[in-house]
Amino acid sequence: MRAIHIDDLNTGMVLGKNIYTADGRVLLRQGTTLSERYIRALKDLHYSHVYIRDPRVPDIEVNDVIPEELRQEAIQVIHKSFGDIQAQLNGATSGAIKPGFNTDAIASVSRDIVEAILNNKDVVIQLADLKSHDNYTFAHSVNSCVVGTVLGHRLGLPESKLRDLAMGLMLHDIGKTTIPLEILNKPGKLTELEFNRMKEHARAGFDILREIFTLSAHAKIVVLQHHERYDGTGYPKGLKGADIHLYGQVGAIADVYDAMTSDRSYRKRLLPHEAIEFLMGNGDRYFSLELVTTFVASIAPYPVGTIVKLSTGESAIVTEVDMSFATRPNVRVIADASGQDLATAGPTLELKKERAIAIIKVMAD
Numbered sequence: 001m002r003a004i005h006i007d008d009l010n011t012g013m014v015l016g017k018n019i020y021t022a023d024g025r026v027l028l029r030q031g032t033t034l035s036e037r038y039i040r041a042l043k044d045l046h047y048s049h050v051y052i053r054d055p056r057v058p059d060i061e062v063n064d065v066i067p068e069e070l071r072q073e074a075i076q077v078i079h080k081s082f083g084d085i086q087a088q089l090n091g092a093t094s095g096a097i098k099p100g101f102n103t104d105a106i107a108s109v110s111r112d113i114v115e116a117i118l119n120n121k122d123v124v125i126q127l128a129d130l131k132s133h134d135n136y137t138f139a140h141s142v143n144s145c146v147v148g149t150v151l152g153h154r155l156g157l158p159e160s161k162l163r164d165l166a167m168g169l170m171l172h173d174i175g176k177t178t179i180p181l182e183i184l185n186k187p188g189k190l191t192e193l194e195f196n197r198m199k200e201h202a203r204a205g206f207d208i209l210r211e212i213f214t215l216s217a218h219a220k221i222v223v224l225q226h227h228e229r230y231d232g233t234g235y236p237k238g239l240k241g242a243d244i245h246l247y248g249q250v251g252a253i254a255d256v257y258d259a260m261t262s263d264r265s266y267r268k269r270l271l272p273h274e275a276i277e278f279l280m281g282n283g284d285r286y287f288s289l290e291l292v293t294t295f296v297a298s299i300a301p302y303p304v305g306t307i308v309k310l311s312t313g314e315s316a317i318v319t320e321v322d323m324s325f326a327t328r329p330n331v332r333v334i335a336d337a338s339g340q341d342l343a344t345a346g347p348t349l350e351l352k353k354e355r356a357i358a359i360i361k362v363m364a365d
C-alpha cells in the first residue's frame with residue numbers, strides 16, 4: 001500500500017484504504033478497482049492523495065494507530081461540536097438563549113482513542129492521514145489528538161491525564177468557529193490584519209470552553225496554549241520555555257506535525273522524514289528539544305509503503321520498520337538502476353544489516 005497523487009491514478013488500480021464522504025459514509029471500500037467514474041468521484045471529494053495497493057508487493061499492510069471506524073466517528077463528533085458552537089454563537093448574536101455545549105461525545109471518543117493507543121504495543125505513527133480538503137479542520141483535530149496522545153503516552157502520563165489531553169487536542173481549534181469564513185478559507189496568504197484576527201482563535205477557544213465544568217483545566221490549557229512557542233515567539237501570550245504548560249507544548253508539536261504533513265490548497269504536504277527534520281531542527285527554538293526527541297521516536301521516517309531510491313541506484317519499497325533502526329527499514333527492490341520496473345519485487349533487504357546501502361532519496365509525487 002502506498003500513497004499516490006490523485007492526478008496519477010489510473011483505472012485498474014486498487015484502493016488500499018476505505019474512502020469516506022465528509023459525513024462519514026464509506027464511498028469506496030478498500031480493495032475496489034478504480035474506474036473512470038470512481039476516480040472522478042475521488043476528485044469531487046477533493047482528496048489530493050489516496051492509498052493504493054502496489055501489485056508488486058500485494059502482501060504489505062500498514063496499520064493505523066487507532067481503528068479506522070473510531071477515526072471516522074471522532075471526525076463526525078468534532079464536526080458536530082463545531083456546528084453546535086457555531087449555532088450557539090449565531091444564537092447569541094440574535095439574542096437567543098445559549099444552548100450550551102455537551103462534552104459527552106467528545107469525552108467518549110477521547111476515551112476510546114486513549115484506550116486504543118494504550119492497547120497498541122510499540123505504537124508507531126506510520127500512516128499519513130490523507131485528508132480531503134472538505135473536512136480538513138475536523139480530520140486535523142482528530143489526527144492532532146492521536147499523535148499528541150501518543151506523545152503523552154510516551155511521556156508516561158497516566159490514563160486519566162491522557163483523556164484530558166486528548167479532549168484538549170480534539171478541541172484545540174474550536175476557537176476557529178469565531179473567525180470569519182473569508183479569512184478561514186482564504187486560499188492565498190493572509191494580510192497582517194487577517195493574520196492577527198486568525199491568531200485570536202486560541203484565546204477565543206479558551207473563552208468558549210472556560211465555563212464548561214465538565215472539561216478539565218488541563219484540556220482548556222491545550223486550547224489556549226497550542227500556538228505558544230518555546231522561544232516566546234508564539235501567541236496569545238508569548239510565553240517562554242517551561243512557562244508553557246506541558247500539555248500546551250504537546251498540543252503545539254501535535255498541531256504542527258499534522259499540519260505540516262497534510263496537503264493544503266496553498267502548499268504540498270511534507271513527508272514524515274522532512275517533518276522530523278523540521279521538528280528536530282527547531283528543537284529548543286519553537287519546541288523543547290526533549291519533547292521533540294520523544295515525539296520523533298514514535299514516527300517512522302520512512303513508513304511502510306514509501307518508495308525510496310537506494311545508493312545502488314535501485315528503487316525499493318519499504319516493507320517493515322524497526323524503530324530501533326528507524327532510518328534503516330526493510331525494503332524490496334521494485335526497479336533496477338536503469339529505472340526499469342521489475343515485474344515482481346526482489347527479496348527483502350534488511351538495511352540495518354546492509355550497511356553499505358543507504359536511502360538517498362524518497363520518491364514522492
Ligand SMILES: [Fe+2]
Nearest residue numbers: 172173226227
Ligand atoms: Fe490552532
